[in-house]
Amino acid sequence: MRVFFIKGVLHLLALLPLPRVHAIATRLGKIIFQQNQLRITQVTRTNIQLCFPQLSPVEQDKLIKQSLIETCKTVTELGAVWLWSYPQVLKQIQVVSxxxxxxxxxxxxxxxILLTPHLGAWEIAGLYVSAHYPLTALYRPPKLIGLDNFIHQARERAGGCFVPTNQKGIRTVYQALHRGQVVGILPDQVPNEAAAGIFSPFFGVPAYTMMLVFRLVQKTGALVLFTYAERLSRGSGFHLHFRQAPAMINSAQVEISVRALNQGVEQCVQTCPSQYQWNYKRFKRHPDGEKSKSFY
Incomplete structure (x- = not known):
């Protein structure tokens, strides 16, 4: 029933133009901001307070509110991103830098290795690269199994290959890199496995960070870049950015490489901080094993 409902809502949203969808998201985000008891509001507030302690309480509230609006845009625009024809979606990209x-x-x-943080419309970044380059991307299957095929087909309709974050998927990624192809990874996902990451600063806060990129670089010699699709104002489209990774991401020392990875994510986020997914429990694992402040 939940799968049927979600698909129905996405199909309805896909009937609307992007400005209307973003207007709906703006109203919804403002309502959620007023509901301090909601998990999404609590986690967003905690993460922003942890990562931007230099901001005044008023400035933090402004960023929290805008972040919740942008999070709602991420959800409501999925109707268009997943159900419009991919040429129609790519027409929404106004600038590529x-x-x-x-x-x-x-x-x-x-x-x-193309690193795509949870920033802006990361689904559109993946669709663009899929349409222009041989792309193999890792993804974490949804909790609702009934949505897996639906999402998988939507992401692959421009020609990319999306593989789950398991051993078979990682082997496929290695093979793609050895063929000289492009591999897409979300670098700010918290690894599930205990030996898959290390703690490294993210906006000055210890964050359990994947070592996969370090291992891929060391074993294949692949080059590393960042990309993200920034939303433009009033639903007018997107600005797709490509950025060079910090040089030390190539370090043979895992701690230095992983720290550079987080620095690269930070540099992307600083360009449009409200569009980062601050409701994600980035600090749900804590170095001393205690329950994290942002893990409710």
Whole structure:
């Protein structure tokens, strides 16, 4: 029943133009901001307070409110992102900056690791790359199994290959890099396995961070870039960014490489901080094993 309902809502949202969808999300986000007892509001508030202690309480509230609005946009725009034809979706990208970094990296034949943080419309970034480059991307299957095929087909309709974050999927990623192709990874997902990450600062807060990128670079010599799709105002479309990763992400020391990965995510987030998914429990694991402040 839940799967049927979700699909129905997405199909209804797909009937609306993007400005209308974002307007609905803005109203919804403002309502959620007023509901302090909601988990999404609590986690967003805690994470922003942890990561931006330099902001005044008024400034933090402003960022929290805007973040909740942007989170609602992430959800409501999925109708368009997953159900419109992919050429129609890509027409919403108004600006593409520094794609030359990706083009040059692909031409080396070394393989490219394209890191896409939970920032802006990351689904659109994946769709764009799928349509223009040979892409293999890791994804975490949804908790509702009935949605897996639906989401999988939507993500692959532009030609990309999306594989789950298991051993088979990781083997597929290694194979793609050895072929000189592009691999997409969400670098700010908290690893499920105890030996899959280490703690490294993220906005000055210890965050359990994946070591997968470090291992891929060391074993394949792949080049690393960042990308994200920033939402433009009033539902007018998206600005797709490509950025070079911090040089130390290539370090042979895992602590240095992982720290550089988080620094790269931070640099992306700083360009449009309200569009980061601050409702994600990024600090749900704590170095001393205690329950994290943002894990309710």
């Amino acid at each position: 520094n794609e030359i970094y990706l083009q040059q990296a692909v031409q080396t034949g070394q393989g490219v």
